[in-house]
Amino acid sequence: MSKPTTTDAGRRTDRRVLIRASIYMVATHVFAGFVILLFEIGSRKNG
Numbered sequence: 001m002s003k004p005t006t007t008d009a010g011r012r013t014d015r016r017v018l019i020r021a022s023i024y025m026v027a028t029h030v031f032a033g034f035v036i037l038l039f040e041i042g043s044r045k046n047g
Contacts, residue, residue: 007013 008016
């Protein structure tokens with residue numbers, strides 16, 4: 001039994017999905033780090 005593959009215009013999309021998911025994960029972590037940095041800077045100014 002073969003594994004079903006997703007195709008887009010006859011091309012496999014597994015690799016593109018993996019790349020896109022990786023980019024989203026990296027971007028989310030960078031954004032979260034920036035928000036944490038803002039909270040750290042804000043707490044040092046007030047406290």
